Amino acid sequence: MFGIMMDKQLNIADILEYAALYNTDAEIVTNTVEGGYHRYGYNDALLRSKQLANALRTLGVEQGDRVATLAWNTYRHFELYYAISGMGAVTHTINPRLFAEQIIYIINHAENEWVFVDLTFVPLLEAVQSQIGGVKGFIVMTDAAHMPESSLPNLMCYEDLLSEQSSEFEWPQFDENLAAGLCYTSGTTGNPKGVMYSHRSTVLHAMSSCRASALNLGPMSRVLPVVPMFHVCAWGIPYAAPIAGSSILFPGAGMDGASLYGLIDGEKATALLGVPTVWLGLLNYIESVKGNLDTVESVVIGGSAAPRSMMEKFTEVYDVFPIHAWGMTEMSPMGSLCAMTPYLKKADKESRMRIQSKQGRAVFGVEMRIVDDNDEPLPHDGKTFGKLMVKGPWVASGYYKNDDRSAFRGGWFDTGDVSTIDSMGYMQIVDRSKDVIKSGGEWISSIELENFAVGHEGVVEACVVGIAHPKWDERPLLLIVRKEGSSCTKEDIIAYLTDKVAKWWLPDDVVFVESLPHTATGKLLKTEVRAKYENHYQT
Ligand code: AMP
Numbered sequence: 001m002f003g004i005m006m007d008k009q010l011n012i013a014d015i016l017e018y019a020a021l022y023n024t025d026a027e028i029v030t031n032t033v034e035g036g037y038h039r040y041g042y043n044d045a046l047l048r049s050k051q052l053a054n055a056l057r058t059l060g061v062e063q064g065d066r067v068a069t070l071a072w073n074t075y076r077h078f079e080l081y082y083a084i085s086g087m088g089a090v091t092h093t094i095n096p097r098l099f100a101e102q103i104i105y106i107i108n109h110a111e112n113e114w115v116f117v118d119l120t121f122v123p124l125l126e127a128v129q130s131q132i133g134g135v136k137g138f139i140v141m142t143d144a145a146h147m148p149e150s151s152l153p154n155l156m157c158y159e160d161l162l163s164e165q166s167s168e169f170e171w172p173q174f175d176e177n178l179a180a181g182l183c184y185t186s187g188t189t190g191n192p193k194g195v196m197y198s199h200r201s202t203v204l205h206a207m208s209s210c211r212a213s214a215l216n217l218g219p220m221s222r223v224l225p226v227v228p229m230f231h232v233c234a235w236g237i238p239y240a241a242p243i244a245g246s247s248i249l250f251p252g253a254g255m256d257g258a259s260l261y262g263l264i265d266g267e268k269a270t271a272l273l274g275v276p277t278v279w280l281g282l283l284n285y286i287e288s289v290k291g292n293l294d295t296v297e298s299v300v301i302g303g304s305a306a307p308r309s310m311m312e313k314f315t316e317v318y319d320v321f322p323i324h325a326w327g328m329t330e331m332s333p334m335g336s337l338c339a340m341t342p343y344l345k346k347a348d349k350e351s352r353m354r355i356q357s358k359q360g361r362a363v364f365g366v367e368m369r370i371v372d373d374n375d376e377p378l379p380h381d382g383k384t385f386g387k388l389m390v391k392g393p394w395v396a397s398g399y400y401k402n403d404d405r406s407a408f409r410g411g412w413f414d415t416g417d418v419s420t421i422d423s424m425g426y427m428q429i430v431d432r433s434k435d436v437i438k439s440g441g442e443w444i445s446s447i448e449l450e451n452f453a454v455g456h457e458g459v460v461e462a463c464v465v466g467i468a469h470p471k472w473d474e475r476p477l478l479l480i481v482r483k484e485g486s487s488c489t490k491e492d493i494i495a496y497l498t499d500k501v502a503k504w505w506l507p508d509d510v511v512f513v514e515s516l517p518h519t520a521t522g523k524l525l526k527t528e529v530r531a532k533y534e535n536h537y538q539t
Contacts, residue, residue: 009175009176010200010203011086011171012081012085012086012180012199012202012239013171014171015082015203015243016045016046016049016086016242017046017171018243019042019046019242020041020042020043023041024041024043025219025245026041026219026241026246026247027040027041027222027248028040028041028075028250029247029248029250029263030073030074030250031250031252031253031254031259031262031263032252033072033119033252033253034146040075042242045075045078047167048079048167049079049082050166051162051163051165051166052079052080052083052162052165053083053084053086053087053171054165054166055083055165056084056089056114059114061084061087061089062088062089063089063174063178064088064089064179065089065113066090066110066111067080067084067089067090067092067113067114067115067116068093068107068114069115069116069229069230070094070096070116070117070118071093071117071118071141071230072228072229072230072250072252072253073226073250073252074118074141074252076141076158077118077229078248080116080141081181081229085180085202087171088172088178090196091181091182092112092182092183093181093183093229093230093231093233094107094184094230095184095228095230095521096124097520098186098520099520100124100128102192102520103124103128104128106194107128107132107134108132109184109400109401110184110194111134112132112134112135113136114135114137114139115137116138116141117141118140118142120253122138122148122150122152125152126150126152129151129152129153136154137156138150138152138153138154139155139157139158140156140157140158142157142158142159143157143158143159143160144157144159144160174199176199176203177198177200178198179196179198180197180202181197181202182194182195182197182400183195183197183232183233183329184329185329186519186520186521193399193404194399194400194401194402195399195400196400197332201332201393202233204365204393204394205236205240205332205365205394206236207240207243208334208394209235209240209334209363210241210244210246211364212339213339214334214337214339214363215240215271215300215323216297217240217241217246218245219246220246221241221244221271222246222247222249222267222268222271222295223241223246223269223270223271224249224263224264224267224269224271225237225248225273225274226255226260226273226274226278227274227302227303231329231521232327232328232332232333233332235325235327235333236334237273246271249267255281257284257286258285260278260281260282260285261282261285261289264282264293265291265295268295269295270298271297271298272296272298272320273299273300274301274303275301275303276303276304276307276310277522279299279301279310279314280310283313286318293314293319293320296318296320298322299320299321299323301322301323302324302326302337303521303523304522304524305357305359305429305447305451306322306324307451307454307455308353308357309455311324311356311357312353322356323337324338324356324357324359324360325337325360326427326429328415330415331366331390331392331394331396332394332395334363335359335366335390336359336360336361336362336366336368336427337359337361338356338359338361338426339361343355344356355426357451358422358426358427358428359419359427359428359429360426361424361425361426362425365392365393365394366390366392366394366395367390367391368388368389368390369388369389370384370386370387370388370419370420371387371389372386372387373387375387375410380421380422380423381423382420382421382422382423382426382428383420384420385430385436386419387417387433388414388418388419388427388429389409389412389413389414390412390413390415391411391412391413395413396413397413416432416434417430417431417433418430418436430443430445431443431446431447435465436466437465437475437476438466438473438474439466439469439472439473439474439475440472440473440504441473442504444476444504444505446464446465446466446476446526448501449476449478449501449505450462450464453478453493453496455496456488456492456493457486458483458487458488459481460483461481461516462478462479463478463479463480463526463529464476465477465479465526465529465530465533467530467533467536467537468534468537468538469537475508475537476507476508477507477508477510477511477533477537478493478510478511479512479513479516479529480493480510480511480513481514481516482512490510494506509536509537511533517529
């Protein structure tokens with residue numbers, strides 16, 4: 001027997017229609033690429049998105065076409081999210097930090113015909129234009145006064161394009177499983193792989209992520225997504241905030257500590273989201289100007305492990321609740337997080353930190369388990385390491401135009417992460433499966449060692465890799481970027497780690513470096529580090 005309820009299909013355009021009607025107090029503030037702040041409300045964004053949808057029609061964009069963006073977090077990028085997906089095409093966000101060859105591959109693989117580009121990234125496209133011949137035209141996301149001189153063919157101005165169009169547009173209604181967004185993951189090896197989000201997955205993810213037990217967004221929130229709209233849709237904030245009625249503060253190209261602090265302080269941000277590296281820059285800046293985070297209630301830290309020292313600083317110095325979160329491009333991205341609970345509220349500092357250092361409990365909609373090499377489930381005892389598998393309505397079931405199904409097994413997605421899950425359901429990432437160090441038949445977590453190492457006062461960044469060892473198979477090597485002015489030594493670092501990890505986990509050597517290599521999404525590029533030091537323990 002079926003339920004007797006309306007079969008209304010979920011559609012991204014309905015989010016903005018709703019926000020325009022009911023969230024009339026909310027603001028969208030942008031630190032613009034051209035300079036200065038821009039502000040307007042959801043209704044303005046809706047009308048301009050409709051103009052843009054009309055413009056896309058005149059360009060010949062049809063349902064299912066992939067329209068590319070190469071842009072910062074701004075109100076124009078927000079309009080593109082709604083106009084493109086709302087008219088039935090696919091918003092394809094490209095990460096400008098990728099290597100040129102990867103950008104060329106992605107544009108050609110997605111068969112993009114139109115590319116919307118921020119001023120900053122015009123030179124990047126000029127450099128590759130001869131290799132992306134399928135693109136019919138480029139639209140610069142600016143007004144006529146700021147249009148650049150460029151060698152790009154068929155160059156148009158965003159504001160001119162909009163000004164010619166009516167703000168009347170009837171969003172088409174269609175199957176909620178149609179494609180709405182496309183984002184390529186940038187692994188450390190091989191070509192990037194495309195994750196194709198649907199209207200259904202995007203709306204469900206947004207509804208789940210804004211709840212109090214997740215990102216805790218509401219009409220009083222002023223949310224600052226530092227995490228870019230070109231990387232997993234800024235963790236879904238452009239969809240979750242309008243549902244929750246929150247104001248959005250878009251940082252534009254201003255990702256440095258000073259610009260972020262200006263936006264936080266001037267616009268009274270309440271909720272921040274970003275990766276640890278960004279918070280490091282912000283905290284250093286605030287310290288240098290003796291600033292505060294008085295309006296901020298929570299900071300979501302994800303993308304890589306949140307160092308304990310960072311969480312302590314947010315909590316104890318700035319009275320901001322750190323929400324440690326874990327997710328992936330393949331998961332839209334939200335998988336798990338550490339929300340406030342009665343237990344956490346009461347716990348002493350040590351117990352609270354032990355829990356908050358974990359990547360949290362699955363949010364409603366995501367199922368998680370850990371398995372062994374035969375995909376057999378392992379116990380949730382907080383100690384046993386296993387491959388982390390997930391399933392849910394906003395988890396990918398394959399990659400776009402890619403036959404590799406090795407990660408999709410038995411209705412689950414193998415995240416490529418190794419983790420533990422404890423009896424309360426808290427998941428802790430131990431490592432990427434390819435980064436975990438196998439020493440004498442036992443596993444060592446490179447992430448845990450890195451987290452402890454960055455707690456040392458002389459350390460800015462740490463990287464641990466497993467290096468082939470004649471006796472133990474692999475042994476950990478620790479690379480450290482020292483803080484300016486610090487002269488800490490190998491002996492200092494080892495002594496610091498000694499009471500924090502088992503003796504056999506201690507790195508055999510510590511190497512001090514000027515900087516560490518990163519991927520386009522800011523993660524440590526361990527393949528490069530391993531290759532460079534592959535013979536370090538062979539003598
Ligand atoms: P991406 O798809 O580029 O967002 O990368 C997803 C990967 O980032 C995950 O599979 C994890 O390896 C890593 N990651 C994300 N969040 C965290 C976190 N809180 N702690 C540790 N690793 C994380």
